[in-house]
Amino acid sequence: EVQVVESGGNLVQPGGSLRLSCVGTGFSLSNHWMGWVRQAPGQGLEWVANINRDGSGRYYVDSLKGRFTISRDNAKNSLYLQMNGLRAGDTAIYYCARIVVDAVTGMDAYDTWGQGTMVTVSS
Amino acid sequence: DIQMTQSPSSLSASVGDRVTITCRASQSISRSLNWYQQKPGKAPELLIYAASSLQGGVPSRFSGSGSGTEFTLTISSLQPEDFATYYCQRYSGPITFGPGTRLEIK
Secondary structure, three states, X not given: OOEEEEEOOOEEOXXXXXXXXXXXXXXXXXXXXXXXXEEOOXXXXXXXXXXXXXXXXXXXXXXXXXXXXXXXXXXXXXXXXXXXXXXXXXXXXXXXXXEXXXXXXXXXEEEEEOOOEEEEEOO | OOOEEEEOOEEEEOOOOOEEEEEEEOOOOOOOEEEEEEOOOOOOEEEEXXXXXXXXXXXXXXXXXXXXXXXXXXXXXXXXXXXXXXXXXXXXXXXXXXXXXXXXXX
16 A cells, blocks of 8 residues: 655744654655645645655745755655754644656646644744 | 635535535646645545546546636535545646635535
């Protein structure tokens, strides 16, 4: 079964750092772009970042550039999100998601999502 | 930046009803539009990609249409398990999700 499982969420003080991890099972991470999406409590979905297959291309929502870094280790079938300078507004569930490219349309979509990991930024 | 809007923001319907949710982009995004369903406490699930292609395993009562700036998600006959929040997502340029449409039981 294809799955992704996140970990690393925690309570952290404002200004602190946290590293989230995501492990893929049932598929080879190296064959897929991957991404992070977050959801603040009671709010909608917000794209955070995507990374291409070999990690050479990283894409971020403008509001998070410079504070968050997406990376991957294909040998470990793992995806990461390094979050620095955390703020109260970063409090959210962070989802790891696999990106699939449809062979016919060439369109991308997040086809596999983890259960999410909660990050709470508070003093 | 291209903005995504959804209407209605919430909707009450009954089992068996036909329901349509609309997603609009402030500029043309061709057919780069996906739809997701999210149930409370769960991760989103992909329903429709490329505006009208049904994701594998998704019931055929779900359908998508549109291109350019206006898109629709239709559920032909609501089932109890369909009560959830639905999000559209633009997948060209910066990825953007719509604000969501909450579908509730009447």
